[in-house]
Amino acid sequence: MATTAAPTGAARNGAGPEWGGFEENIQEPLSSQGGGSAVIDMENMDDTSGSSFEDMGELHQRLREEEVDADAAAAEEEDGEFLGMKGFKGQLSRQVADQMWQAGKRQASRAFSLYANIDILRPYFDVEPAQVRSRLLESMIPIKMVNFPQKIAGELYGPLMLVFTLVAILLHGMKTSDTIIREGTLMGTAIGTCFGYWLGVSSFIYFLAYLCNAQITMLQMLALLGYGLFGHCIVLFITYNIHLHALFYLFWLLVGGLSTLRMVAVLVSRTVGPTQRLLLCGTLAALHMLFLLYLHFAYHKVVEGILDTLEGPNIPPIQRVPRDIPAMLPAARLSSTVLNATAKAVAVTLQSH
């Protein structure tokens, strides 16, 4: 019934004058809807039976349709009233406000779905545990074939977890050696150091690779350097617990060297030209090895003489005053060593001022 009424209403709308046409348009859906429901009602009333369940189903559907039609009719009625100059100002301001709200909401939801969509990162986390394990082991094995570009897996789960593990190991090391951070926090320093190294050195090497015309993307560089931190994690974990200098140097050369060689081999396979290779790989090797050295010494123990001579009159705002601790960690002697070292630190600060 409603479908038959609408075309005639539209035809009348186009043909006749505007004012009359709109009024008829308003009345049409209501009457047709009333007529339609009346017809269905009569049919149902005729039955003396039928299950009440079917009646309820029909009733619910009719009520829903009525609602939808009532909404549409109310909207049209509102339009009709607006165009018919009834309550003009109220309607206009309400409509303008409504439209602005809709536009604003649409823009905000579009921006949100664009920037806060974590699904952008989803393909980089699509890994299996076996893959992560094999990539961790491969990061310690340098490959000799440098004639064609070696494959780098572009994933971010492994590197991210390795950076967090490095943060945890650093915290453990700082606590063990009673490092004091003035005007800073232990957590902040550890997180800043690790993430700063990973992101900063990756960007720097990517920039150098761009200059040297190497075929590597930013994601691949992040993944490569991230997996290279696996060697650092192993070395620091062992040497923070066993405080022997000779052992540290051995591990530094062996494990650090292996992971650096692997990264260097991958980069060499993707760069053309001896000068470029030397520049790129030399920089990466130097930064990687020196970072391990820095992590061990700055956060673990420093020879006090070096500290005195290097710092001099200007003490930087974030000052680390590491302590020299004995090889074993007996809690009984900890308080006395802490006291001695505290006195030394106070002396250092007083001396400099």
Added chain:
Amino acid sequence: MAEAEESPGDPGTASPRPLFAGLSDISISQDIPIEGEITIPVRSRIREFDSSTLNESVQNTIMRDLKAVGKKFMHVLYPRRSNTLLRDWDLWGPLILCVTLALMLQRGSADSEKDGGPQFAEVFVVVWFGAVTITVNSKLLGGNISFFQSLCVLGYCILPLTVAMLICRLVLLAEPGPINFMVRLFVVTVMFAWSVVASTAFLADSQPPNRKALAIYPVFLFYFVISWMILTFTP
């Protein structure tokens, strides 16, 4: 009934017949009760429910929320494979636990020479940003858990570590020594294992089966960092 079945299946009828016309011959006996509501009750009932919690006294609201939090604490202390924490999540429990932990771990004074412990803000930031990172990681790995459900589970599973902090504080009142340290180490290790097991029991089901280890490792790191902060705290 036979007539009703025949008439709709009849392909020969050209005119569209009204729907229930074929059933007009059937009559019902009078003793089948036909009654019920014609109005659609769903929407009005929801509105009634909302207004009833708005009008109740503050004490009722607080007691109801506290009971819910307490019930979830029990679920954490005796972890079984259930989804109570996931079904009706709330963030009151994690907030209470985080604030308690941060207050107890606070450093003595700002410029003391001895690094007694982290500051309040440090603990707070570590807990909440750690939880957010783990949640984002588990969602990226393909887990079907919502953001706040994961925050809720991770926050509630800090309860064993808060208990460990209380015990460590009490133990530190005694004289310092190696036995002191060993006792604290033992307590913190046990509670750390309990936290990891509890959160695994709740979170493991929401991950794809072959990637459970990938999702649990950052949880392990997170509770390890918190345990380390608790263990190395000296007042």
